[in-house]
Amino acid sequence: MKLIIQVPCFNEADTLGIALTELPREVPGFDSVEWLIIDDGSADDTAAVARRHGADHVIRHQVNRGLAEAFMSGIDACLRLGADVIVNTDADNQYHAGDIPALIAPLLAGEAEIVIGARPIAETEHFSWLKKRLQHLGSWAVRMASQTQVADAPSGFRAMSREAAMRLHVFNGYTYTLETIIQAGQSNMRVISVPVRTNADLRPSRLVKSISSYVKRSLLTILRMFVVYRPLAFFAWLGGLFFAAGLVAGFRFLFFYMSGAGAGHVQSVIFSALCIIVGLMLTMIGLVGDLIATNRKLLERIDVRLQRIERERSPPDAPRGHPGASQRPRATFTP
Numbered sequence: 306m307k308l309i310i311q312v313p314c315f316n317e318a319d320t321l322g323i324a325l326t327e328l329p330r331e332v333p334g335f336d337s338v339e340w341l342i343i344d345d346g347s348a349d350d351t352a353a354v355a356r357r358h359g360a361d362h363v364i365r366h367q368v369n370r371g372l373a374e375a376f377m378s379g380i381d382a383c384l385r386l387g388a389d390v391i392v393n394t395d396a397d398n399q400y401h402a403g404d405i406p407a408l409i410a411p412l413l414a415g416e417a418e419i420v421i422g423a424r425p426i427a428e429t430e431h432f433s434w435l436k437k438r439l440q441h442l443g444s445w446a447v448r449m450a451s452q453t454q455v456a457d458a459p460s461g462f463r464a465m466s467r468e469a470a471m472r473l474h475v476f477n478g479y480t481y482t483l484e485t486i487i488q489a490g491q492s493n494m495r496v497i498s499v500p501v502r503t504n505a506d507l508r509p510s511r512l513v514k515s516i517s518s519y520v521k522r523s524l525l526t527i528l529r530m531f532v533v534y535r536p537l538a539f540f541a542w543l544g545g546l547f548f549a550a551g552l553v554a555g556f557r558f559l560f561f562y563m564s565g566a567g568a569g570h571v572q573s574v575i576f577s578a579l580c581i582i583v584g585l586m587l588t589m590i591g592l593v594g595d596l597i598a599t600n601r602k603l604l605e606r607i608d609v610r611l612q613r614i615e616r617e618r619s620p621p622d623a624p625r626g627h628p629g630a631s632q633r634p635r636a637t638f639t640p
Contacts, residue, residue, distance in 0.1 A: 308335040308409070309362075309388040311379035312342050313372060317396035318349040324395070325358040327402040334413045335390070341382055345375040351396075362386065376481040380470050384612065392464045400424075400462040401502035408464045411497055418469040418494045421455050421486065422462035422501035443523055447483055450527050451490025456498040458486055459523075469494055471609045476533070483526050491534035492605075533601075536594025544587030551580030 310328055314321055325340065332338050341362040342355040346369035355363050364378055376393065383391045390412055394400050400422060411417040426440050440459060447458035459482045465473070472492060475481045489496050532539050555577035561570045 306335045306337075306389045307387055308332055308338045308390045308392065309383045309386060310338065310340050310392045310394060310405070311376075311383055312340070312394055312396050313345060313375035313379060314342055314347060314351045314355070314396040315345045315369060315372075315375070316347045316349050316351060318347070318351050318354045320397045321351060321354050322358050324398040324402075325355070325360065327398060328394075329402060329405060332406055332409065334409070339386070339388075341379055341386070343375045343379045343382075345369050345371070371478040373475045373478050373481045373484070377473075377475050380473060384467065384470060387616070388470075389467050390464060391467070391470050393461060395461050398504050399506070401504055404462075404499075404501040405464075407499055408462065408501065411499065412464055412466050416495070417497040419465045419485075419489050419496045420463060421457060421496065421498045422460050423456040423498040424460055424462075424501060424503050426457065439520060443483070443520075446524075446527055447486055450531050451487040451496070453486060453490040453496045454498065455486055455496060458483055460501075462501055468609075471612050472605060474605070477526055477529065479522050479526065483523060484530055487527065487530040488534065491530075532594070534598065536598055537591040540587045540591025540594060544584040544591065546584070547580045547587065548584030551577045551582075551584060553577075554580060 312321070312324065317324075321342070328340060330338055339361040340359065341364065342352070342360045344352045344355070344363060344365045346366045352363050352365055362382065364382055366375065366378065370378075379393070380391065390409060392405055392408065394402070394405075404422065408420050408422055411420050426437050440457070444456060444458040447453075448455060459480075461482055469489065472494070473485055473488060475484055475488075477484055486496060554573045558570050558573035558577065561573075
């Protein structure tokens with residue numbers, strides 16, 4: 306069993322060494338533990354710091370692609386390197402590395418496919434009152450959209466099995482945290498939370514530049530994922546609202562018409578017809594979206610099967626695409 310701990314980084318030379326010092330080299334249940342660093346176009350010595358502190362693998366993006374792209378580059382590399390379990394953590398040492406065994410335990414017990422570390426939000430001193438409330442509200446919205454019981458949706462401290470990692474696909478370039486939970490829940494993966502500890506704050510968050518921007522982006526992500534994974538329900542409800550408004554306007558005109566005052570309410574007929582047409586069009590869009598979603602699910606299944614075939618054809622420790630490699634020295638990848 307191989308565990309790979311991946312750490313997405315962007316200009317983290319000041320904090321990465323601290324985070325790597327805390328990472329374990331041995332975890333119960335695993336024969337090997339490796340560290341993989343994703344340098345997302347850093348302008349500082351992030352990659353050099355990673356190598357000096359013993360990182361087994363370093364991925365380097367030539368330009369900054371964003372946290373979501375860095376996360377997925379790491380997942381792809383972990384799968385190529387033969388990881389059975391993948392743990393994702395931050396480079397600013399926010400999460401307590403000593404909780405990695407607790408994070409992985411539900412995977413080893415077969416109780417979950419993805420485990421999210423739930424931070425003690427209420428006790429976190431550097432979180433403002435407003436940020437704490439928004440964190441709870443955002444997690445509630447993600448629970449509703451994903452039909453899971455994740456306590457801390459924005460947490461980046463998470464573990465996943467190889468099978469779960471092969472099924473994840475991130476579409477937005479902002480962050481992976483909310484999207485992967487919604488995707489996993491809608492794909493009927495078993496997602497649970499475990500309480501984890503956090504360390505002292507080393508630097509301000511780079512993802513949350515402002516509360517309003519983060520809320521707007523998070524809401525758009527949730528909405529987009531709901532459209533992608535449940536298009537028929539989304540557009541049917543939206544179309545139903547227009548259809549209902551059209552019926553109300555139509556019955557209003559009939560009421561006045563039967564009362565002998567219909568001549569002054571022709572606008573209601575036009576409004577009614579317009580709303581009914583829009584409602585029907587939205588429902589048709591939902592049907593087309595549902596067909597596309599079905600096709601996407603089939604493509605995801607094909608992708609997972611191809612990855613399984615590639616792994617079966619490669620030696621256990623060889624990365625995908627290099628079937629002749631039998632040993633993995635410290636490696637640098639440049640996607």
